[in-house]
Amino acid sequence: MINTKVTLAGVELKNPVMTASGTFGSGSEYSEFVDLNKLGAVVTKGVANVPWPGNPVPRVTETCGGMLNAIGLQNPGIDVFCERDIPFLKNYDTKIIVNVCGRSVEDYCQVVERLASEPVDMLEINVSCPNVKEGGIAFGQDPKALEAITKEVKKYAAQPVIMKLSPNVTDITVMAKAAEAGGADVISLINTLTGMKIDINRRTFALANKTGGMSGPAVKPVAVRMVYQAAHAVKIPVIGMGGIATAEDAIEFLMAGATAVSVGTANFFNPYATIQIAEGIQAFMEKQKIQDLGEIIGCVE
Amino acid sequence: MINTKVTLAGVELKNPVMTASGTFGSGSEYSEFVDLNKLGAVVTKGVANVPWPGNPVPRVTETCGGMLNAIGLQNPGIDVFCERDIPFLKNYDTKIIVNVCGRSVEDYCQVVERLASEPVDMLEINVSCPNVKEGGIAFGQDPKALEAITKEVKKYAAQPVIMKLSPNVTDITVMAKAAEAGGADVISLINTLTGMKIDINRRTFALANKTGGMSGPAVKPVAVRMVYQAAHAVKIPVIGMGGIATAEDAIEFLMAGATAVSVGTANFFNPYATIQIAEGIQAFMEKQKIQDLGEIIGCVE
Amino acid sequence: MSKKTKEICTVVDQECIGTDIYSLWIQTEEIASEAVPGQFVSLYCKDQSKLLPRPISLCQIDREKGRLRLVYRVTGQGTGTEEFSRLQPGDTIPVLGPLGNGFPLGEAKGKKVLLMGGGIGIPPMLQTAKETEADVTAVLGYRDQLFLDKEFQDYGKVYVATEDGSAGTKGNVLDTVREEQLAADVIFACGPKPMLRAIKAYALEHQIPCWISMEERMACGVGACLGCVCQSTEVDDHSHVHNKRVCKDGPVFLSTEVEL
Amino acid sequence: MSKKTKEICTVVDQECIGTDIYSLWIQTEEIASEAVPGQFVSLYCKDQSKLLPRPISLCQIDREKGRLRLVYRVTGQGTGTEEFSRLQPGDTIPVLGPLGNGFPLGEAKGKKVLLMGGGIGIPPMLQTAKETEADVTAVLGYRDQLFLDKEFQDYGKVYVATEDGSAGTKGNVLDTVREEQLAADVIFACGPKPMLRAIKAYALEHQIPCWISMEERMACGVGACLGCVCQSTEVDDHSHVHNKRVCKDGPVFLSTEVEL
Ligand SMILES: Cc1cc2nc3c(=O)[nH]c(=O)nc-3n(C[C@H](O)[C@H](O)[C@H](O)COP(=O)(O)OP(=O)(O)OC[C@H]3O[C@@H](n4cnc5c(N)ncnc54)[C@H](O)[C@@H]3O)c2cc1C
Ligand SMILES: Cc1cc2nc3c(=O)[nH]c(=O)nc-3n(C[C@H](O)[C@H](O)[C@H](O)COP(=O)(O)OP(=O)(O)OC[C@H]3O[C@@H](n4cnc5c(N)ncnc54)[C@H](O)[C@@H]3O)c2cc1C
Ligand SMILES: Cc1cc2nc3c(=O)[nH]c(=O)nc-3n(C[C@H](O)[C@H](O)[C@H](O)COP(=O)(O)O)c2cc1C
Ligand SMILES: Cc1cc2nc3c(=O)[nH]c(=O)nc-3n(C[C@H](O)[C@H](O)[C@H](O)COP(=O)(O)O)c2cc1C
Ligand code: FES
Numbered sequence A, B: 001m002i003n004t005k006v007t008l009a010g011v012e013l014k015n016p017v018m019t020a021s022g023t024f025g026s027g028s029e030y031s032e033f034v035d036l037n038k039l040g041a042v043v044t045k046g047v048a049n050v051p052w053p054g055n056p057v058p059r060v061t062e063t064c065g066g067m068l069n070a071i072g073l074q075n076p077g078i079d080v081f082c083e084r085d086i087p088f089l090k091n092y093d094t095k096i097i098v099n100v101c102g103r104s105v106e107d108y109c110q111v112v113e114r115l116a117s118e119p120v121d122m123l124e125i126n127v128s129c130p131n132v133k134e135g136g137i138a139f140g141q142d143p144k145a146l147e148a149i150t151k152e153v154k155k156y157a158a159q160p161v162i163m164k165l166s167p168n169v170t171d172i173t174v175m176a177k178a179a180e181a182g183g184a185d186v187i188s189l190i191n192t193l194t195g196m197k198i199d200i201n202r203r204t205f206a207l208a209n210k211t212g213g214m215s216g217p218a219v220k221p222v223a224v225r226m227v228y229q230a231a232h233a234v235k236i237p238v239i240g241m242g243g244i245a246t247a248e249d250a251i252e253f254l255m256a257g258a259t260a261v262s263v264g265t266a267n268f269f270n271p272y273a274t275i276q277i278a279e280g281i282q283a284f285m286e287k288q289k290i291q292d293l294g295e296i297i298g299c300v301e
Numbered sequence C, D: 001m002s003k004k005t006k007e008i009c010t011v012v013d014q015e016c017i018g019t020d021i022y023s024l025w026i027q028t029e030e031i032a033s034e035a036v037p038g039q040f041v042s043l044y045c046k047d048q049s050k051l052l053p054r055p056i057s058l059c060q061i062d063r064e065k066g067r068l069r070l071v072y073r074v075t076g077q078g079t080g081t082e083e084f085s086r087l088q089p090g091d092t093i094p095v096l097g098p099l100g101n102g103f104p105l106g107e108a109k110g111k112k113v114l115l116m117g118g119g120i121g122i123p124p125m126l127q128t129a130k131e132t133e134a135d136v137t138a139v140l141g142y143r144d145q146l147f148l149d150k151e152f153q154d155y156g157k158v159y160v161a162t163e164d165g166s167a168g169t170k171g172n173v174l175d176t177v178r179e180e181q182l183a184a185d186v187i188f189a190c191g192p193k194p195m196l197r198a199i200k201a202y203a204l205e206h207q208i209p210c211w212i213s214m215e216e217r218m219a220c221g222v223g224a225c226l227g228c229v230c231q232s233t234e235v236d237d238h239s240h241v242h243n244k245r246v247c248k249d250g251p252v253f254l255s256t257e258v259e260l
């Protein structure tokens, strides 16, 4: 019997495949394509204490092997989220991880506190969004600020806390350790790499926000490297993401040291990606006679 | 009359197209494909005070839209370089920029001092190579160390000094300013993004060095963003590079604020890339009735 | 809401019908059986460096044969649409659809409907013309070269405007409407933003209910990423901000619902 | 040194000649006219996400018709070689070449030469067999399925070894050499590293000058990037360290020149 289960801070996922925040809504759009019951977890779009309108358009643009986005964390606010999105996800036998965003420590804590009484399994704290002016990435680029916000959030959190790290840093191990020191139960990475594209004929930025976050297969080597480094720097589990499009990609992250993986941009070009990856991991295990995912997590040293 | 000339620290290039260090040898291999006389400058492979053997193989691997390399700065040492490579390049009507590497400040200064009496036009100091243990990137990730080494190098340099920056930093503007404060005449960026690839079937790293530097079209959005940020942070000129494969790409960097551009990985899949880019820039100027490149350098704000 | 699938479709036929304008018929039982006029599909490139969808409107839906016709413009060298233009019968192309809402044909039933298309906004009006059970007048705006105009004649009166005056009215679709004094109870339109803006103003002025099909850069095409929003006059009920998703809540909106 | 060019070549013919083994003829006057046996070309993918060259040895050089034959293995799904395997006559493929040094045919002239090829190292030995003015014996090693073996018969004696014993000697090429007591003045070989290592040892033991063709990951293919080095026993004169470039100083090396 092959065991695809993994455990993150006491939460058992039926398989290591999750959705990456912001690329899967709250699951309803892609539930037309995939059976959410077959996913390890659904990670929702970032939600704040109040509705956020996000950035002006254009918000997305294609790059070689990837894309840039500057959605700017548009979200309906925690109230609508609790009324509409959580009940929808509760219809499925999958774990619910709520991605939380904010402009200030208080914003984050307010959402986290509100979620304490909700039937969600984990919280992912997005301190690494490059597309909003205040908050977001500022916490994710300074180890002291990261440790402090982690500590604050933990005070209000009823569920295990995942701190989501930014790749736009000099040394990811410093950030990973700061999150761990602050009490994070899990870390996830990478969020998007800050990038820019210029339309030379119109002499403007391709995105209204000037810069955007780069994601997709193009960023995978940076993501694998950072997951490897982070996994070797901390004792808490790591969720790996960044460019995962196939089961082979996912296995690469597991071998680098991730306990679970998230699939983001790949949903956009293959709405069946998450399920195909979960099935592909199982097939790989069968072929290579791997009984338990623990055998390959972090196996490449 | 269209003017494609640009000036970097008093050195006039006939056009803004240069080769990226390490991707063009010292010019002789690609001189079978392109007329070096038509290039703004040839930037040589990094050279140290003594021969370096570099890293074990595999040293290169493909990634989506790019590649990873961990050559490890193999080079024949400054003596062979001065005897063989400089005389070869002197046969051509192009500027010679020597890329300098080292393990310690003394290493760098020794090479720079030795080059003072050589007929080279500029020096590019590589403090951003992610593929060697000591030196290299260590100087390129700490603003204080960067400023200090810039100052030291400037003491020995007879030619204008270009400091080549690493993209593996939290804030590129801090690094750009540190180089400027240290007395750099020009900055160039980006060097490679540190990445990793794992061969899941063999359960090993794709590169013997484990990590490598990512380059090619995949990294372009990160490069454009950093060039834009750096160009707005300092008064000295900026040489832009990272994924340039076409004239349109080069123009994107010029519009982001670069005064000149370097073409690296593109040579590997198109040995005619440098010349085609130089010609393409000229064609774009003709079509858009641009008299002088100054009209578009930094034109997107 | 129509059921969406992503399928590898087979190319039945492809023809160049104007400078850089291609007409592509693809075989896709599933998508064709669900599709309605004004919806679109996402086409995907084979080239793995180009990952995002190319949204293309449905120009014709042949439910019997399970085929879709897409008419699109190649926007430049090295683009995804250039890749599509090289497809030959028998080749395959990945397609996701049908996407979006489509025109509210019920609103036009039995009435005088004006279908206005501008440039590459003309194709979706063809199937709309065919399926609208109404007194159809089509007004088609071109820069210079005409395409598809003859095919509209089966479904109603057809007027043409060209910017260079080489055919029909010299000017835009509204110049034709004024010149020909075309009256309407309902307007359906698709085209470049300036044209839609003018039509919205015209409809307001004449108190004509008007639906317009919008364009925006997309990533998911299914409403999940919030990449493709347009500003809505009211707080929308998905996001609870003033944004509607072109790919899911649109691409067809009541003109007064959205800011242009 | 032969003159290198990068050309868009036209596919003349492609055939599958074994499980995952393809034989491709391409039209390329320039490269064919410069090429010698043991050299290789870099093939490039159309897919813009796959940028690096796929080095493939020349299996046959038809200088008269200006054509090259390449025999290659598809290494997996989604690989560049898989892309190549879908090429049809009339399609095009970007090719850079000829690259590398080739076998030193002069060293074999008039002598008894043993050509040893293992697996996908067999193809380059075919043109080498054809052009070596010597008493040629070819020893070809396979896992199981034979390919190209018949074509060697025009140029000399041919022996075969298979790992599973389904044809010829059960074992590897050196097992055949021993079994058949094949003597030689010169050895030319190409194949997997363990085979080359064994041949190098055999040649040393028997004091036979031996040239082997090496493989390494490449980026530029022309000697500029220093990606593809192998360790040399002597300090090399390009780099002044113990490294030689497989793409430029090789791929063919005197077996005693390099560490294996
Ligand atoms: C709902 C909708 C329906 C459309 N219907 C048609 C149609 O029937 N016929 C037609 O020719 N065109 C149509 N378009 C425009 C069409 O999507 C773009 O011209 C096309 O995506 C350009 O792709 P490319 O590969 O040529 O360009 P590239 O420059 O290679 O595209 C790069 C990226 O930008 C996106 N993009 C570029 N231009 C546009 C644009 N104008 N709108 C949205 N995304 C864009 C592409 O989808 C791709 O993701 C429609 C757009 C939308 C939103
Ligand atoms: C000098 C030389 C001659 C060769 N001649 C032949 C030949 O005649 N027939 C043949 O079938 N194969 C030959 N090979 C091996 C061939 O280059 C690889 O099998 C091929 O590049 C794999 O590409 P892919 O697209 O299938 O794999 P992918 O996995 O898509 O390749 C990814 C990258 O890795 C490189 N790579 C993968 N495997 C190898 C390898 N074994 N050697 C070098 N680079 C590799 C590719 O070139 C590419 O850059 C030769 C290699 C060398 C160095
Ligand atoms: C359109 C889009 C929206 C995103 N929104 C969020 C978000 O709300 N919160 C967050 O933590 N990450 C967000 N991300 C980042 C992804 O969750 C993920 O970290 C990143 O895209 C890398 O993974 P990928 O390459 O698989 O997409 C977003 C990414 C994209 C492409
Ligand atoms: C094979 C290889 C070797 C390189 N060697 C050097 C080097 O010696 N010194 C240096 O400063 N940069 C070196 N670089 C970095 C390039 O000069 C350039 O900064 C980087 O590759 C980004 O540009 P590109 O995407 O156009 O290749 C090397 C890059 C590659 C791919
Ligand atoms: S494209 Fe993703 S919401 Fe419309």
Ligand code: FES
Residues within 6 Å of the ligand: D217, D218, D219, D220, D221, D222, D223, D224, D225, D226, D227, D228, D229, D245, D246, D247, D248
């Ligand atoms: S592949 Fe670049 S030196 Fe050989």
